[in-house]
Amino acid sequence: MSLLSIRGVRKTFGANVVLDGFDLDVEQGECVVLIGASGSGKSTLLRCVNLLETVDDGVIELDGTDITDPRADADRIRSGIGIVFQSYNLFPHLTVLDNVTLAPIRVHGVRRDVARAQALEMLDRVGLVEKAGAKPDELSGGQQQRAAIARALVNSPKLMLLDEVTSALDPELVGEVLDLLRELKADGITMLICTHEMSFAREVADKVCFLHHGRPLEVGPPGQVLADPKEPRTREFLSRIIKSGRL
Template structure:
């Protein structure tokens, strides 16, 4: 399968600093189904890469492999040059440098917003409560949710819950932020809340890898869009290139269906 490779905005040039994330020849099977089929991707410092493609193309599986929630069957993944798929690596130590947010908020319903955000820093990273809460309140204030710190998740809108989930991933100052379909469970009018937050993170220089079905979302935040098909990148480039002038018939077919559904 050929891959159209344009000059990706923000990608590290030869001889420049090593990429924050590097995936080389990554393969992942579930039974007889190969979901990632020799997947290659580099994500440069401060770059926002958006993964698009049909369900089953490997987007979510890749994010889970990067966060070491799934073992790879072959290939390597490096984070800041460290081989994190080495079987001898401590996955919990690696996850301290990676934030992952799922499409379902996964907030603990019996804990307040503040306790949800500070749970990992206090329990896993042994940060004292006062320091953890100070850091959490700074983030909650920034995203307009300081007044919700003592509320429980079921008192929040979907957009507010997703923003809390993103804050929970950010509170440990991750090196890389992974976002898996973070707007797909939201009503259309709430998508903007999360989009604004992600755009602000982009302005801060956060390195991000996102999977999404929202092409408008991809247009607004991506430095580079990668279209996945059968576990590989079939086409990649700037949003204008991939979404506005796709070169591969499979990409054009996918985007036509998105247009017909009103999502582009």
């Protein structure tokens, strides 16, 4: 059984069909990278998996549980999913440590001393323990994004969703975030990632999914999808990426 199973998912916004019968499986410990043009449905898919959007049709199962069932406990489900957006969404008035401990204490009822110890361990893991007392505006963009990843990881999620987490960073800061994602992959953390960093996808992904008009047009190993795509639309998309110097 796949850790994440997406079957026939459809999502519309008014007359705009964003996901159109979407199917995808993500296995335990797998890193699946979503690629495609802007508007192809990548971010909406992540938001549907995290129940930030309600699907119009289809089923999403996480670890065998139908999380799209209207009777499902959305808060409990989200506690098992970590999500990181391209904007860091850190609370500017809180320290890095307080940002990371906020959900464990307020939402999950973890004792403050336990939450603090877990947060410091996670900040150490992402190379930010020395910045625990700093405010977000005292950090670089790369450090803020690593803090956001630490916040998502501190609850030991079953699944990590990462939405263009390097797109808001200056080029020199992209590498430090991608290095962290490589470490998470090596640790066996299951990840579903939207990215335009094709070299990263080629190196780290177990599977690449090319989205076109809300459908998974081509899915396969990175060596096949990125180097020898079968679909003309995939080849067209990658040719534009090559011209931009990102592949």
